[in-house]
Amino acid sequence: MEPTDMEKLMRAVLGRIFVPLEASGRHVHVTQQQALALFGHDLTPDRELSQPGQFLAKERLKVLGPKGEFEHVAVLGPARKEAQVEISLTDGKTLGIRPPVRLSGDVKDSPGCTLVGPRGRVQLSQGVICARRHIHLTPEEGRRFSVADKQVVKLETFTERPTIFEDVVVRISADFAGAVHLDYDEANACGFRNGDWGRIIP
Amino acid sequence: MEPTDMEKLMRAVLGRIFVPLEASGRHVHVTQQQALALFGHDLTPDRELSQPGQFLAKERLKVLGPKGEFEHVAVLGPARKEAQVEISLTDGKTLGIRPPVRLSGDVKDSPGCTLVGPRGRVQLSQGVICARRHIHLTPEEGRRFSVADKQVVKLETFTERPTIFEDVVVRISADFAGAVHLDYDEANACGFRNGDWGRIIP
Numbered sequence: 001m002e003p004t005d006m007e008k009l010m011r012a013v014l015g016r017i018f019v020p021l022e023a024s025g026r027h028v029h030v031t032q033q034q035a036l037a038l039f040g041h042d043l044t045p046d047r048e049l050s051q052p053g054q055f056l057a058k059e060r061l062k063v064l065g066p067k068g069e070f071e072h073v074a075v076l077g078p079a080r081k082e083a084q085v086e087i088s089l090t091d092g093k094t095l096g097i098r099p100p101v102r103l104s105g106d107v108k109d110s111p112g113c114t115l116v117g118p119r120g121r122v123q124l125s126q127g128v129i130c131a132r133r134h135i136h137l138t139p140e141e142g143r144r145f146s147v148a149d150k151q152v153v154k155l156e157t158f159t160e161r162p163t164i165f166e167d168v169v170v171r172i173s174a175d176f177a178g179a180v181h182l183d184y185d186e187a188n189a190c191g192f193r194n195g196d197w198g199r200i201i202p
Numbered sequence: 203m204e205p206t207d208m209e210k211l212m213r214a215v216l217g218r219i220f221v222p223l224e225a226s227g228r229h230v231h232v233t234q235q236q237a238l239a240l241f242g243h244d245l246t247p248d249r250e251l252s253q254p255g256q257f258l259a260k261e262r263l264k265v266l267g268p269k270g271e272f273e274h275v276a277v278l279g280p281a282r283k284e285a286q287v288e289i290s291l292t293d294g295k296t297l298g299i300r301p302p303v304r305l306s307g308d309v310k311d312s313p314g315c316t317l318v319g320p321r322g323r324v325q326l327s328q329g330v331i332c333a334r335r336h337i338h339l340t341p342e343e344g345r346r347f348s349v350a351d352k353q354v355v356k357l358e359t360f361t362e363r364p365t366i367f368e369d370v371v372v373r374i375s376a377d378f379a380g381a382v383h384l385d386y387d388e389a390n391a392c393g394f395r396n397g398d399w400g401r402i403i404p
Contacts, residue, residue, distance in 0.1 A: 089390035090292055101363060101393060133363070154366070161303060161335070163391075164356070164366035188291035189365075189391035191303060 016144065018197035019135060021157060021180045022050060023187035026070060026087045028061050028115065030122075032079040035059070038117025043077040050179050051136060053078070063087075064114035067096025085113055085128045088183045092130065099130040103169060131183055134169045135200065136176035145200045148172070154201035155180060160191025164201070218346065220399035221337060223359060223382045224252060225389035228272060228289045230263050230317065232324075234281040237261075240319025245279040252381050253338060255280070264318035265289075269298025287315055287330045290385045294332065301332040305371060333385055336371045337402065338378035347402045350374070356403040357382060362393025366403070 045055040149172040351374040
């Protein structure tokens with residue numbers, strides 16, 4: 001048996017019990033209009049992400065807050081209807097912004113910031129959030145783990161610093177691939193390394 | 203009843219069920235000889251810390267790693283028999299050092315770094331660790347929570363992002379005051395704010 005087949009089999013077996021963990025670094029979503037203002041053109045896909053259709057763009061941005069800034073921040077595509085800047089609470093200290101902990105897309109009355117690209121800058125009046133930890137599952141995986149869309153569960157991590165994260169939201173869609181999304185604070189708090197797994201506790 | 207009395211009563215009542223959470227930022231312990239080399243004199247107490255006898259020094263240090271540095275890093279006193287630099291895994295990324303997750307004092311074969319003070323610099327061949335999360339308790343508190351010295355427990359945080367930290371080590375001594383010590387990654391992962399509490403799950 002080829003090692004790649006063995007690897008696929010291992011993942012299939014483990015995937016019946018566990019969900020792969022992923023750490024999301026700070027990143028920005030922009031509208032098509034903002035991409036034009038910042039870069040002079042649409043976002044250019046660099047590589048695919050774990051969620052089908054989502055990509056890391058070749059373009060990078062500077063994110064400016066009242067107290068500090070981050071250079072070369074990742075931009076994810078495709079373009080969205082509204083801009084969103086996802087940072088950790090640690091990042092917030094650096095920028096001088098305390099982002100609310102929210103699900104992606106829920107940016108109402110969140111703080112703003114300034115985005116600086118090679119062709120221009122965009123002032124956001126809102127959109128800076130700290131992503132609430134969540135689990136992407138396909139409908140089949142949802143049935144397997146006996147959880148429903150929007151259900152709040154616990155997640156136990158099998159990591160260097162084992163942790164049970166409470167208040168984790170399950171998101172189910174046929175467009176998803178099974179993965180737990182943690183931010184870097186959470187990833188470091190549990191000692192995450194690439195290839196680590198978690199277990200849903202409904 | 204005075205508000206301060208009410209506050210004391212509240213803390214006494216809460217302290218029978220919960221343990222106060224504290225976030226420890228990056229800091230350095232040095233020997234007396236190293237203090238002389240770095241500052242030209244012994245450490246000067248600035249303010250007392252929660253653990254009796256421990257103090258934040260007026261002196262600050264630069265910590266240098268292969269990839270980056272931190273300025274104005276806190277130095278804790280009194281002087282120790284061996285230097286120790288406690289950083290988070292996030293800090294480790296900035297410095298270019300991957301610290302092992304260890305209990306304080308366990309620095310054997312850990313990475314080193316360079317300390318720079320106003321009077322000189324000290325090259326550490328080892329001593330950089332990421333503090334393993336732990337709970338300080340008095341013997342009385344240990345009995346109350348039914349836990350023993352060195353026992354490994356879970357700790358549930360009543361915070362903005364509720365979390366159950368597994369693999370938390372209990373340390374019991376008459377010299378301690380009851381407190382959970384988390385690093386900044388852990389504090390941000392659970393959305394800690396000053397005044398938050400945790401519950402020991404033996």
